[in-house]
Amino acid sequence: MFKIIKKDSGTKARLGLLTTKNGTIETPVFMPVGTIGTVKSLSPFEIYGEGFKIMLSNAYHLFLRPGTDVIEKFGSLRKFTGYGGSILTDSGGFQIFSLAKFAKIKNGGVEFMSHIDGETHFFTPERVIEIQKILDSDIMMQLDVFSGHGVKKERAEKDLDTTLRWAEKSIEAKKTGVFNRRTERKTGTGNEARYEAEKDNLLFLITQGNFFEDLREKSARIMSGLDADGYAIGGLAVGETKETMLEMLGISASNLPETKPRYIMGVGTPADIVKAVALGIDMFDCVLPTRNARNGFVFTSRGTVNIKNSVYKSETLPIDPECSCFCCKNFGAAYVRHAFMSREIFSQRLLTVHNLHFYQNLIMQIRKSIENGNFYEFYKNYD
Amino acid sequence: MFKIIKKDSGTKARLGLLTTKNGTIETPVFMPVGTIGTVKSLSPFEIYGEGFKIMLSNAYHLFLRPGTDVIEKFGSLRKFTGYGGSILTDSGGFQIFSLAKFAKIKNGGVEFMSHIDGETHFFTPERVIEIQKILDSDIMMQLDVFSGHGVKKERAEKDLDTTLRWAEKSIEAKKTGVFNRRTERKTGTGNEARYEAEKDNLLFLITQGNFFEDLREKSARIMSGLDADGYAIGGLAVGETKETMLEMLGISASNLPETKPRYIMGVGTPADIVKAVALGIDMFDCVLPTRNARNGFVFTSRGTVNIKNSVYKSETLPIDPECSCFCCKNFGAAYVRHAFMSREIFSQRLLTVHNLHFYQNLIMQIRKSIENGNFYEFYKNYD
Numbered sequence A, B: 001m002f003k004i005i006k007k008d009s010g011t012k013a014r015l016g017l018l019t020t021k022n023g024t025i026e027t028p029v030f031m032p033v034g035t036i037g038t039v040k041s042l043s044p045f046e047i048y049g050e051g052f053k054i055m056l057s058n059a060y061h062l063f064l065r066p067g068t069d070v071i072e073k074f075g076s077l078r079k080f081t082g083y084g085g086s087i088l089t090d091s092g093g094f095q096i097f098s099l100a101k102f103a104k105i106k107n108g109g110v111e112f113m114s115h116i117d118g119e120t121h122f123f124t125p126e127r128v129i130e131i132q133k134i135l136d137s138d139i140m141m142q143l144d145v146f147s148g149h150g151v152k153k154e155r156a157e158k159d160l161d162t163t164l165r166w167a168e169k170s171i172e173a174k175k176t177g178v179f180n181r182r183t184e185r186k187t188g189t190g191n192e193a194r195y196e197a198e199k200d201n202l203l204f205l206i207t208q209g210n211f212f213e214d215l216r217e218k219s220a221r222i223m224s225g226l227d228a229d230g231y232a233i234g235g236l237a238v239g240e241t242k243e244t245m246l247e248m249l250g251i252s253a254s255n256l257p258e259t260k261p262r263y264i265m266g267v268g269t270p271a272d273i274v275k276a277v278a279l280g281i282d283m284f285d286c287v288l289p290t291r292n293a294r295n296g297f298v299f300t301s302r303g304t305v306n307i308k309n310s311v312y313k314s315e316t317l318p319i320d321p322e323c324s325c326f327c328c329k330n331f332g333a334a335y336v337r338h339a340f341m342s343r344e345i346f347s348q349r350l351l352t353v354h355n356l357h358f359y360q361n362l363i364m365q366i367r368k369s370i371e372n373g374n375f376y377e378f379y380k381n382y383d
Helices: A044-049 A059-064 A070-074 A079-083 A093-098 A127-133 A151-177 A183-200 A213-224 A242-254 A270-278 A288-294 A328-329 A333-339 A345-371 A375-382 B042-050 B059-064 B068-074 B076-081 B091-097 B126-133 B153-176 B183-200 B212-226 B242-254 B272-277 B288-294 B325-328 B331-343 B345-371 B375-381
Strands: A002-007 A014-019 A023-027 A029-031 A054-058 A086-090 A103-106 A110-112 A120-123 A139-141 A202-207 A232-233 A261-266 A283-285 A296-300 A303-306 B004-006 B013-021 B023-027 B029-031 B054-056 B086-090 B104-105 B109-113 B120-123 B139-141 B201-209 B232-233 B263-264 B283-285 B298-299 B303-306
Touching: A014 A345, A014 B242, A023 A029, A029 A054, A029 B109, A029 B375, A059 A070, A059 A086, A059 A093, A059 A120, A059 A127, A070 A079, A070 B331, A079 A086, A079 B331, A086 A093, A086 A127, A093 A110, A120 A127, A127 A151, A127 B288, A151 A202, A151 A213, A183 B331, A202 A213, A202 B242, A213 A242, A232 A242, A242 A270, A270 A345, A270 A375, A283 B104, A288 A296, A288 A345, A296 A345, A328 A345, A333 A345, A333 B068, A333 B076, A345 A375, A345 B345, A375 B104, B013 B345, B023 B325, B023 B375, B029 B054, B029 B345, B054 B325, B059 B068, B059 B086, B059 B091, B059 B120, B059 B126, B068 B076, B068 B126, B076 B086, B086 B091, B086 B126, B086 B153, B091 B109, B120 B126, B126 B139, B153 B201, B201 B212, B212 B232, B212 B242, B232 B242, B242 B272, B272 B375, B288 B298, B298 B345, B331 B345, B345 B375
Parallel strands: A029 A283, A054 A086, A086 A139, A139 A202, A202 A232, A232 A261, A261 A283, B029 B283, B054 B086, B086 B139, B139 B201, B201 B232, B232 B263, B263 B283
Antiparallel strands: A002 A014, A014 A023, A103 A110, A110 A120, A296 A303, B004 B013, B013 B023, B104 B109, B109 B120, B298 B303
16 A cells, blocks of 8 residues: 655655555655645646646535535545545544634534534544545545644643544444445445445544644554554644744654655645655645645745736746746746736636646655655755 | 628628638637636636637726736737737727726827726827737727717717717728837838738727617718728617617618628627627627626526526536536536535636537537528527
8 A cells, every 4th residue: 555665865755655546646745735626726637637646635624515415426526526636535623623613522523513604513533434435535534633732731632632532433433334335336236335445445543742742752652553554643834833843743753653654734835845754754735835826926946926026017938937837838927917916817727736836846856856865965955 | 801601591690701810710709708818717728729719808908907018028918818819909998988987088089097096098099009009919999989878869979979080090090000019020120010010900990879770870881981800889788678789789780891890899698699690790709608607607508507506416417418518528517516605716617618618609500500501590599
């Protein structure tokens, strides 16, 4: 399922191949964020065409809208969205504890109020696995508890213990839970369909521990003993300093099994990614390239620039003359700026494609330098 | 420049070929609206790929933003936008008299306040031609006066007389005005470059006359005597009844020369288009397919539907199973609805492509029925 191709000698970076039911993904990998099944402004074909063989969606959002019953009719989230690659679905633990109007842990689960319509729902770790089986996610994530930045240790440990209990329950649910695929498939090949799902839908646990070294270590060590397909590091990049983030990340990563993929959730800037790869992280997702694009912030080989900047007003050259993305190959910066200033949706598409291309290019450079044995230099010189 | 291929026997419909400096366009033709150089949400390649060989932009909007100096640096609006087809630019007469904060006719032109930043500008018919030469529009439109629905005849006639004077001045400006192409071309081949432009940038006049039969006739008759490459019918579809619109359109059209293309500005619904073709109209533009798309209104073979309609909530079939557009070929209606309800930009792209495809398909059916000699039946049965 996960094969390490090469380990870097100067850092903990590694090259790997992660095989899901829908394809084999080279790692390190960046997953564009398509929360509700769409990477904002782009078509699934554009995402796949840019070389992204895996994207991120969110089970919490999809459960609330359009509802799992709708996606079940299509057979899978993949069929619903038309995306040709693999899909990792976040459980929604983070969203429940940050977005929902309230969230109360009780009776082996969490009661929360939808951020969309105020309706009350109850999620257990088992139910969240069931939802992700219906979505037929290539990689399912366990339900976890997100404590937020700045909580006391007592609270952080209590939440961690809940997350650890839910990790075990998730693994059990993956193996034994009802598999709720669309009716015709359930009727037709009943038990076999369930067995397939058990084998194929990978499950990642989410290590937590807030900003306490021993809790981070405890989380990673205990979870390492559980039968997971991979491990995420959650609860970071939520307001702490970069130093703290990297310190916590290092502790989590170094206490996880060498042989399993490691995924840092919601990180980060290009520099964060390079540093995290050096700490042994294999998988990334972040809204930064896509959200920044929609706000006019553009990643270029000369740093981040704002498309509104008047230097672009009459610029016939592309935003980044060294870039080979759809935007830079076809349009002068002045056109992109004009479309952006005129609030044309198309400018958001162009900048989104550009920023994602920049991230993909960064990942390619990282992979290449690990392969060539000079990642340490790349890492040292990157800022 | 304009060649009539076939005339319908039962109506005034005709098939034609309109040649601009950038291509030959089959008529009747529908031109998607790309006011500022972008058909909202789509790339110029998608527009061209859907078979639209000509689009509409607006000189008034482009003059205000990004400014003609910016576009001049690219060489032409076509190069600025990357669109591979021909571009017709409206002069902005309609926009000045409807959008601008004030518009005052004086000294051979119109003073108006920008709807964007409140700055005051002065347009003469000559200046508007000059702007469109800089844009290097395939088809330039004269500056006209739009009087609005419900004005008294005296006012309508005064405005028409101004429009008629401006028509003559526009024709003169096309022939003699300064040609302000980018510097290197002007220096390099000076007079020849100007000559090329005189020959290549087509100029259409805009017949007016408000909602008075004799003024409509007067406008068309006088303009027919001027040396224009084509004729638009302006000032319609602005609040009057369908009957009045078609009546005025018929008067304008029947008093224009047979041998020149006729273009009804800003019209209309599919049924309007079929009726106008029967009255001898060759060219159309309208925001309806694109604007409706962004608001969730979808043209289908079964009529107009709202994508929000709950019948689509779990619909795995496309919005229109008979449609072969990018949206209907690749996505179930429930996915499009979900993306629309979640305010995803991508849903606006999908619906825009679909609605434009519907219009393109309508135009193809119209052309085919004229070719096959059964347009009258098509027209009679269309509602």
